[in-house]
Amino acid sequence: MxxxxxxxxxxNSPKPETTERKRARAIAILKKLxxxxxxxxxxxxxDSPLQLLVATILSAQCTxxxxxxxxxxxxxxYKTAKDFATARPAELEKLIQSTGFFRNKAKNxxxxxxxxxxKHGGIVPDTMEDLLTLPGVARKTAxxxxxxxxxxxEGVVVDTHIGxxxxxxxxxxxxxxxxxxxxxxxxxxxIIPRDEWTYFGHALILHGRRICSARKPDCEKCTLSDLCxxxxxxxxxxxxxxxxxxxxTKTGKASxxxxxx
Numbered sequence: 001m002x003x004x005x006x007x008x009x010x011x012n013s014p015k016p017e018t019t020e021r022k023r024a025r026a027i028a029i030l031k032k033l034x035x036x037x038x039x040x041x042x043x044x045x046x047d048s049p050l051q052l053l054v055a056t057i058l059s060a061q062c063t064x065x066x067x068x069x070x071x072x073x074x075x076x077x078y079k080t081a082k083d084f085a086t087a088r089p090a091e092l093e094k095l096i097q098s099t100g101f102f103r104n105k106a107k108n109x110x111x112x113x114x115x116x117x118x119k120h121g122g123i124v125p126d127t128m129e130d131l132l133t134l135p136g137v138a139r140k141t142a143x144x145x146x147x148x149x150x151x152x153x154e155g156v157v158v159d160t161h162i163g164x165x166x167x168x169x170x171x172x173x174x175x176x177x178x179x180x181x182x183x184x185x186x187x188x189x190x191i192i193p194r195d196e197w198t199y200f201g202h203a204l205i206l207h208g209r210r211i212c213s214a215r216k217p218d219c220e221k222c223t224l225s226d227l228c229x230x231x232x233x234x235x236x237x238x239x240x241x242x243x244x245x246x247x248x249t250k251t252g253k254a255s256x257x258x259x260x261x
Contacts (some may be wrong), residue, residue: 083114108136161208
């Protein structure tokens with residue numbers, strides 16, 4: 001039996017979702033996200049590409065809320081890339097200590113400040129290639145800066161929220177245990193229109209925080225539930241999301257058992 005376009009395939013469907021079908025469903029999800037979060041934007045408070053770069057480095061293994069509490073005093077003390085480049089580690093570490101991993105973050109921020117000062121005239125570069133040469137900057141940070149500070153869609157941000165929802169919504173071909181952000185990003189770039197890459201990331205993060213949380217996703221209140229394979233399984237089996245997801249990740253064992261009955 002064929003499945004209507006835009007509706008996720010059942011867990012025991014013998015045919016995997018095609019790229020075309022996944023793309024159509026992704027666009028339908030995007031439309032719903034726009035109706036829910038029309039004003040979705042970067043949650044990190046910043047007034048310049050430099051501030052956003054530093055804030056994003058600080059956000060690793062830390063909440064945006066905590067980072068936003070730290071950065072006012074930080075940015076009042078350090079205003080330019082040279083200021084960060086010449087910062088005394090102990091002083092910088094004290095200001096950012098509450099964000100966690102503060103010694104390594106301070107080292108990266110100082111290093112990034114030096115590279116920006118010495119190689120880019122004190123201006124944060126606006127290309128993926130140059131950003132990736134900065135200490136502490138991988139694709140996630142580069143995508144945040146390019147998308148939110150420069151308006152360039154060079155990739156899709158994949159943080160913990162986006163990685164989690166990409167699996168639950170079936171927007172990645174990776175197994176649940178494969179959390180490789182670069183691989184997930186490639187999957188999303190294949191099915192999400194390029195001019196929506198930055199917005200999609202912001203909106204999915206909001207949805208992950210408000211509805212589809214890590215421990216207890218609220219599938220009953222989720223507007224995306226009719227497009228979500230995980231929610232579809234939960235409803236069909238009359239089980240909780242955790243149980244449904246667990247059954248669906250054991251390499252199809254649950255589906256095979258049902259098919260034998």
